[in-house]
Every structure is written in structure tokens, then in C-alpha cells.
Amino acid sequence: MGSTERILVALFRQESHSFVPGATTLADFERFGIPTGSDVLRRAGNREIDGYRDAAEEFGVELVPALDAKAQSGPPLDDATFEHLAGRVCDAISLNRDRIDGVMLGLHGAMVTDSLDDAEGEVLARARAIVGPDIPIATTLDLHTHMTRRMGETADILAGYQTCPHVDLRRTGEVAMRTLIRTIRGEVEPVVSQRKVRMMTGAETHDDRRFPNREVIAALHEAERDPRVLAASVFCTQPWLDISELGWTVVIVTDRDPDLGRSLADEIAMKAWSLRDHYLVKKTDVHEAIDTALASDGVFALSEGSDSTTAGGLGDGNLLLKALLDRGVDVPCLLMVSDPAAAAACAQAGVGARVTTPLGGSANPAFYSPVEVTGTVATLTDGRYMNHYGGIRAVDMGPTALLQVGSISIMVTTHRPPMVDYEAYLSVGADPREMRIVQPKSAGAYLEYYEQIATCIDLDVPGPSGSDLTALPFKRIERPLWPWDPDLQDPW
Ligand SMILES: [Zn+2]
Structure with a gap:
């Protein structure tokens, strides 16, 4: 031997x-x-x-x-x-x-x-x-x-x-x-x-x-x-x-x-x-999805997969937030936006303080623009927690606030966490199971976790990780390539 x-x-x-x-x-x-x-x-x-x-x-x-x-x-x-x-x-x-x-x-x-x-x-x-x-x-x-x-x-x-x-x-x-x-x-x-x-x-x-x-x-x-x-x-x-x-x-x-x-x-x-x-991915219009959620009881997970943080999105997408605010939705909602400046403003103001801040949309201006919100800082954390998706690992979101804007709780993070599961929300004291609308930011993988607690809907909103690939600004891919070339016969 x-x-x-x-x-x-x-x-x-x-x-x-x-x-x-x-x-x-x-x-x-x-x-x-x-x-x-x-x-x-x-x-x-x-x-x-x-x-x-x-x-x-x-x-x-x-x-x-x-x-x-x-x-x-x-x-x-x-x-x-x-x-x-x-x-x-x-x-x-x-x-x-x-x-x-x-x-x-x-x-x-x-x-x-x-x-x-x-x-x-x-x-x-x-x-x-x-x-x-x-x-x-x-x-x-x-x-x-x-x-x-x-x-x-x-x-x-x-x-x-x-x-x-x-x-x-x-x-x-x-x-x-x-x-x-x-x-x-x-x-x-x-x-x-x-x-x-x-x-x-x-x-x-x-x-x-x-x-x-x-x-x-x-x-x-x-x-x-x-x-x-x-x-x-x-x-x-x-x-x-x-x-x-x-x-x-x-x-x-x-x-x-x-x-x-x-x-x-x-x-x-x-x-x-x-x-x-x-x-080919079929998704639901954001207002149609909100209508569906409001029309019945229970928890609805409306995923903004086009800002998926496990696919590379920066977590600053705010299109579901914007739609909920525009409609004045008044049921409990739980959303996530990564925005270091807003997180810092909340930390500086302190728990219980009122804060008015632009939120999201500044990191990736090609797809988003900031939304101004006024809310109360409900909790502040250091943003550290243990994540169990695909094995245990420590996640550091940096200083993180839970900002309450009417009935909408917004987790405002400094760094983007994985938004496949809802452990980030739990780490700041917000429980999706107590909400009517909760927001994963994941292109599909969130179903593993959210299907157990919610009705899941994929939102058709623009973003860097949109699923209609032909609508994104690709320049360097080698053609022919399906679906850009839908009539392609020889796949090799
Ligand atoms: Zn992967």
C-alpha cells in the first residue's frame, strides 16, 4: 500500500x-x-x-x-x-x-x-x-x-x-x-x-x-x-x-x-x-398580480425576479413598491430594497424616527429610478444572519432597517442578500407568514421556500435579469442563437 x-x-x-x-x-x-x-x-x-x-x-x-x-x-x-x-x-x-x-x-x-x-x-x-x-x-x-x-x-x-x-x-x-x-x-x-x-x-x-x-x-x-x-x-x-x-x-x-x-x-x-x-417564460402584469392578491385571503409572494439578487441584480429594483404605493394598497406588505444611502439615513435617524428618503433605483438607472418614501424606522440591525439556502453560510447585509411606510414594511439593506428564501426578512423581525403580500427577488428558485407559505406569482416587470432575453441590450453574443433567431433549425 x-x-x-x-x-x-x-x-x-x-x-x-x-x-x-x-x-x-x-x-x-x-x-x-x-x-x-x-x-x-x-x-x-x-x-x-x-x-x-x-x-x-x-x-x-x-x-x-x-x-x-x-x-x-x-x-x-x-x-x-x-x-x-x-x-x-x-x-x-x-x-x-x-x-x-x-x-x-x-x-x-x-x-x-x-x-x-x-x-x-x-x-x-x-x-x-x-x-x-x-x-x-x-x-x-x-x-x-x-x-x-x-x-x-x-x-x-x-x-x-x-x-x-x-x-x-x-x-x-x-x-x-x-x-x-x-x-x-x-x-x-x-x-x-x-x-x-x-x-x-x-x-x-x-x-x-x-x-x-x-x-x-x-x-x-x-x-x-x-x-x-x-x-x-x-x-x-x-x-x-x-x-x-x-x-x-x-x-x-x-x-x-x-x-x-x-x-x-x-x-x-x-x-x-x-x-x-x-x-419561454410567461409572467404576470404587476397590477394583475396585486388584484389577484387583494381579491382573496392568504399570503401572496410576488417575485420581482428581474432584480434577482442571486442572479446578479443589485436589489435596488422598486417597481412592485412603486405599484403598491401608486395604488395606496393598505394590506400588510413586506418588500426589500437594497440602498446604502437610505439604510444610512434610517440608521442615523434611529428607531421610531420618521424618515423621508429616495429609495432604490439609483444603482442601476438603466432600469429603475428612485421612489421617495416617508416612513417610520421600525427596527435597525447589523444585517448579519445565517442563511441555509444550499448549505449554511453567513450573510452580511450591512446596516439594515425595517422602514414602515403605511402598511408596507420595507427591509432597506446596505448590501444585497439572497432573496430566494425569507431568512433575511426573519432576521430583521418581519415574518412573511403574517403578511398579505411579500416580495422575493428571485427568478424561480424562491418557489422552493415560498410555495410552502404563499401563492406564488412571477411579476412581469423590467429589470437587468428580465426573462425576455431578446428585450435586453445584448451586443456581443454569437448569432445565430435562439430565441434571438427564432427560426434557427440547426442547434449545433
Ligand atoms: Zn445557479
């Missing part, structure tokens, strides 16, 4: 968005702490790291932790931030080059920088340059990965989430780590096959539990039943990236069977293509 194998583990994750101004900076990563050393390996319940550890412990492999850098979805990284963090990943690989047998990179897959459309391909290429061809590299990726040819040619093993909302992070980590260990031990020889499909779709229809995406995900599960298939993934892609090489991609990793990989990738890609018309 040989000595224990060692696998270096580094995570570097952010999902970028082309239609929000500004840049994601090092401070945005530092707000999540950037754990290093043994802190990287701390279990989080249902994250990739738990899956990495499950497989490593089962096979008796030692994990060598480097760092875990993540930031909330948002604008592209500035180059200095990317170079700093990619540099730290590469320094760790270089430092351990002679004592490791494999590299595991936890990436998102849709990171863009000022200069790079394919940031993950760049990280993988730099890692490859350090370790050479003989040390295998595996990566775990989000379902919304912008998959590139270079990523597929550089990594030995790629495994993506097969769920949306993303709840199989641990499974994904376990599959990738298990395959990496078996590769190191010479039990398998992974070959990556990928098929790009000339289609893009809004995120609301990526739900793996519903038609049509249920059919595509089922095909992945079916493919994985074959022992020659090591990992099967479909990357539905972050829809709001204005870059070349955009499109859905199916990736099949086989044990030295590229013919099988290619035919499965083509078959699953064709299944997605044949269902394309069902991926």
Missing part, C-alpha cells in the same frame, strides 16, 4: 451579470470571510465541501486546503480582484506542487472580469500550467455555468449541479471528488465530451422538478446509470451574460469512451433543443 494521496482544494466563486453597473471587488469577497487552511474544510451541511470530505474520508485521502473565496452574484470582477484571488489559488498549487496527487477547484462557472469572458477557463489553464499534464484537475460547477471549450479541454473532470433551486451541492462535490480519487488511483481514465446548443433561456424554467427541465435532468440521471459514465451535467447557463460562446452545454465525462460521451451529449442536447418553446 502506498502513502496517502493528497488533493489540493480551492474554491473561487462568483456569478457575474453583464447588465448591472459597477464591479465586484475584493471587499465583496472579504465580506464572506475568505477562509484559508483548515477553515476551508469546515463542514457546512450541504455544500461542495461536505461532498469533497465525504469521498476523501471514504477513500482515506488527505485534503490540502487552500482558500474559499466567494462573493454574491453581481457585476464582473475588476481585473485586480481576479488577479489577486486567482494568484492565491495558483500560489497554493505551486507551493504544494510536489506533494499533491490531484487538484479540486470549486468554481461557479459564470465568472467574468473586466478583461476575461472565461474566468474559470483562465483559472483552470493557469492551474494546468503549474501541475502539468499528469496531475488530474477536477472542478465542481453551478448549473448556470457558462461552459467554454477551454474549460472542457483543460479540466479532467467536470461535474455540475443537477438541481434548480440548487440543493445538490454535496452530491456534486462527492461525485467530482470520488472520480478524481479513482483517476489518481488508475481505476478510471476520464474523457470529457461536450456539446454546445445554440439556445439561451430565462432562469424561471430551469427548475429541475418541473416540465420542461425535469425531462432534461431525468436524461442526465439515465445517462449516469451506465457505469462508463462518470458524471453527466447540463449547463443551462447564467442568461444575463453578454459574451461570446454563450449557450446551453451538455458535458458527459466517461471512462475512456469518447464515442459514448459524444452520443449522450448530443442526445441530451437535442432533447433540450426540442423542448425549447417550453422554456
